[in-house]
Amino acid sequence: MRIYKVGGAVRDRLLGKPVTDIDWVVVGATTEEMLAKGFRPVGADFPVFLHPKSGEEYALARTERKSGRGYGGFTFHASPEVTLEEDLIRRDLTINAMAEDDQQNLTDPYHGQRDLEARLLRHVSPAFAEDPLRVLRVARFAARYAALGFTVAPETLELMRQLSESGELEALTPERSWKEISRALMEDQPQVFVEVLRACGALKVLMPEVDALFGVPQPPAHHPEIDTGAHTLSVLQQAAIHKQPLTVRWACLLHDLGKGLTPEEEWPRHIAHELKGLRLIKAVNERFKVPRDCQELAVLVGEYHTHGHRALELKPSTLLELLQSFDVYRRPQRFEEFIAACEMDARGRKGREDSSYPQADYLRGAATAARSVAVQPLLEKGFKGPELGEAIKRERLKALKAYKEAAST
Template structure:
């Protein structure tokens, strides 16, 4: 049997990037031989094994044949007669179809090294179109490597458009689309992910509510990267110009986790209320609407998102600090003190609201919100 390092490890090594995980392909072996060497089989649809010591994945060389819709509709064939070249041609991009043998020699039948040097993301073969998830994967790779000058090849974009037009993207699961999207939002240029999907006309099935406002999101995402904002904040920034109804619909469609969906809803509903023209009553109303008292961490994320939405960062930052401090002070109020005054039921909530308003008014008298 022959063993080769493949995929992202080879690609990133050639780009002088840190290699985080290594995948291997084994040519000329059977599952029985792998098990005899102490490997643990983990793949059901095709034979994948974990190395007994390193726990890295070793997959038997295989071919694939499309048998249905979506990214799961494949029949895999793994046997000793499958060649390395046959295994590599089923991969998505040429830069991911480079192998390296134990002596350090590169096997590059589909010119991945040339495309790495040219900074091109290009599909390996027409079989690319059999897996609709690859449309989102290519967009994610574009977001990851945009800062290095990588672009998607025009012929690959054309193929992606054909895939989107075929309706195949609708057969993907929400979980897979969400996984690619949230990984893309964590990259150096998350805005590129949506730019590529837009050029590929691939937004209609999963992100139609964002189409009209994506251009406004580019600069916000760029600021979010500079600020090292969390991925849930980056997700929420996409919805600053989207209706609450559209935001809720999209979040449900992609099955966004509650943390992401709730912050996105706050941004879509209330980010426009984060403005220097606010009065003390306006700020108090905003805090109440955002449930700042019970969920202070989420409200902090909301404030951060609002500062990134505003093109004038100085104005936003000048509002964020006093708002943080005022909410922190107002949050120290305890219902116990009002109970001890003899108040009951709704009277307690009303009294606490008035006390919080007094704190905001005091801050305004000190010109802290100016």
């Protein structure tokens, strides 16, 4: 039995990055031997075990063979005869196909260290094209390591293009897709993830609504970058720079989908794109079975982001409707995330990345003013039921009128 550290732990150590998760592969062992040493089995698909003390995952060396469509369409074979090189060749990228023993002696049969130095994301073998999930994974790694100068090797991008055209991407489950998408959006340069998917044709398959934004012009006065797709990528980049949570980043990606529906004869204006885009945002949410908090914020940002930009001009009644739509009284955090998404949208314009966004504090102040209305005095006056609701609304509107007057003086 020989045990090796493999994959990301080896890659990140060589890059000088902190190692968080460690994967181990065991060569020359049987399931019975692992159980005898106190390892606990996990999963039924292939032999993976938890270390009796550390709880880390140890997998028996295995080979795999394509047996069906999609991410799960593989047959695995694990036995003591499977070599380390045979286990490593089934991995996606050369930089993930290195191993080291307890003395840090490197096993690198597919030249991963060379590609690390060349800053290349290159596939290990033609079998790369058998797993459609790898298209998303490579795009995610491109987003993670873009700051270090990594790019996708041309021949790997070509394989990703073939996978995108093969229909295999449609076999991915929503859960697996969302796991990769959500992780990619939380990388330091999530816009690179979208760029790579677009470069290999996968964006058109997975999110045609986002792909449709590229080449669609906007008014130069408001959007010096002009192209709606380029703007979307800039908004996403700003969200990463400002360390926004996943909910905000997802909303930033989808906020302008309605502009992809504007007829060419109406370009560069996009009248009512906010409402037109709602069905598209909901469709993307449903396609990937997106978590509810991400779904809800994306829909609300899509519908109301221009309200956010026009906050200083809104009538008190419109402002109240906006606050009611977000339920700021019970869910203040969601409104805060809306404000963040609006600010990222404003900053995601060429040359305006560092512009101030006074709307943010104005909206926060409006929410505070509306929340400051006390219900108890109204109850003491005898209001109840629907009448109480109307009375609260009147008092909140009064508070917002006072707030707007004070803010404008």
